[in-house]
C-alpha cells in the first residue's frame with residue numbers, strides 16, 4: 159500500500175517537524191511528552207510509515223542524551239529533588255530526534271536539500287546538512303578499513319586505553335583517518351562536480367504541486383504537541399465541558 | 400578530421416607541488432575508442448580530471464568538441480563529458496541505487512519524466528534492473544562500479560571517460576565491462592579509458608596513447624604495443640598476444656592478432672593451409 163508519509167511534500171513535513179520540536183521544547187510535564195511520542199507514532203502508522211524501523215538509528219545519539227539526563231537526575235536526587243527534570247530533558251530530546259529522523263529518512267537527499275532551500279533555511283546550513291549526510295559514511299568506512307588492515311598485520315589493542323603503545327597507535331589512526339577522509343571527501347566532491355553538482359545549480363524544488371493531503375499531514379504533525387501544550391496550559395478545560 | 404579532445408602543451412602542478420603533467424599534447428578523434436596507457440603515477444587520473452573541467456589548465460589548453468575548457472565553459476563541458484572515477488566509493492554516495500543514478504540528470508535540471516527515463520535506460524545498460532531500491536553499500540564491488548557507470552551514462556555524455564575501470568573487477572566483471580563499453584560505442588560516442596591493462600587496450604582500443612612521467616611517449620594504433628623500444632621505455636609490458644606471437648616468428652604474420660578469438664582464427668587458417676600443401 160502507498161506510504162502516505164513518504165509521499166507527503168518534503169518542505170511541509172520539514173516545516174511541521176520544526177514546529178513540533180519547538181513546541182515540545184516548551185512542554186514541562188513528562189506524561190505529556192510521552193503522549194506526544196505515542197500520538198506521533200500512531201500518526202505514522204496511520205500514514206503507513208514503518209516508524210519502528212528508525213528506532214535503531216536513534217540509539218547512538220540517545221546514549222549521549224541518556225548519560226546527560228542521568229547525570230542531571232543524580233544531581234537532583236542528591237539534592238533531595240525528584241528526577242522529573244532529567245526525565246523531561248530526555249523525553250524532549252527523544253521527541254525531537256525521533257520526529258526529525260523519521261521525517262528526514264522519509265525523503266531522498268535531493269528532496270531534503272530542496273525542502274530546506276524552499277523553507278529559506280540559510281544556504282550554509284543546507285550545504286552543511288548535505289555534506290554531513292554525504293560524508294558521515296566516509297569517515298566510518300575509512301576507519302573500518304584501517305582497523306581491518308591493522309588487525310591483518312597482527313595488531314591487538316591493549317586492554318587499557320591508556321597503555322602507551324595503544325595510545326600511540328590510536329593517535330596515529332585518528333591523524334591518518336582525518337587525512338584520508340579529507341582526501342577522499344575531496345575526490346567525492348570532484349565526482350559530484352563531474353555530475354553537474356554546483357552550489358548555484360539548485361535541483362528544482364517544489365516540482366510537486368501541493369495537495370490537500372500534504373496540508374493535512376503537516377497539520378496533524380503540528381497538532382499533536384499543540385494539543386498537549388494546550389492541555390498543559392489548562393486551555394482544554396476551558397473549552398471542554 | 401573532427402576531434403572530441405584537443406590538448407595542447409598541458410601542464411599541471413598539484414597543491415603539494417607534485418608536477419603531474421609536464422606538457423601533454425594529444426588529439427582524440429570523435430567516435431574513437433581511445434586507451435590512455437601508463438604506469439602508476441604517470442598522470443592519467445590528473446589528465447582525465449582535465450577532460451571535464453574539474454581541473455582547469457594551469458598552462459596550455461584543453462578543447463572539448465572545439466570548446467575551450469575554462470571557468471565559463473566548465474558547466475557545458477561537464478555535460479558533454481561523463482567521467483567515471485576509479486573507485487566507485489568516491490562516486491556513489493546516495494542512499495539508493497536509483498537516487499544515485501538520477502543524481503546527475505537532476506543536477507542538470509532535466510524534467511522529471513526525462514530523469515526517470517534516463518535512469519531506467521542507464522540501469523538497463525549496466526544490467527542492474529531490479530536493484531533500484533538497494534543501498535549501494537550493500538552491493539558487491541563490481542555492482543557498485545556498474546552503479547557508478549550508470550550514474551554517468553544517465554547524463555548521455557558525448558564523451559565517456561573511465562579511470563581504470565578494470566581495477567579490482569573479477570574476470571566476469573571484466574567481460575561484462577567490455578560488453579557495456581561496446582554497447583555504448585555503437586551509438587557513436589567517444590570512449591576514453593585510462594588503464595595500465597595492456598591486454599585490454601590491445602584488444603579493445605582503436606587508438607592508444609602512452610604516457611609516462613606527465614608526458615606523452617607515443618600515440619597510434621594498438622600495434623604500437625608491439626614496439627620493443629616503446630614498451631621498455633614506458634615501463635609497460637607486451638600484451639599476451641604479442642608475447643606469444645613474438646615467440647613464434649616461424650608462423651609468419653604481418654599483424655599480430657588482437658584477441659584470443661582472432662588468434663584462434665588465424666592459427667586455424669594457417670593449419671588449413673599446411674594441410675593443403
Ligand SMILES: Nc1ncnc2c1ncn2[C@@H]1O[C@H](COP(=O)(O)OP(=O)(O)O)[C@@H](O)[C@H]1O
Pocket residue numbers: 413414415417418419437438439440441442443444445446
Ligand atoms: N591530489 C593530489 N595531490 C598531490 N599529488 C597528487 C594528487 N593526485 C595525484 N598526485 C601525484 O601526481 C602524479 C600523477 O598521479 P596520477 O594522475 O594519479 O597518476 P596515475 O593515475 O597515472 O596513476 C603522482 O606523482 C601522484 O603522486
Ligand SMILES: [Mg+2]
Pocket residue numbers: 443444445485562563
Ligand atoms: Mg590513477
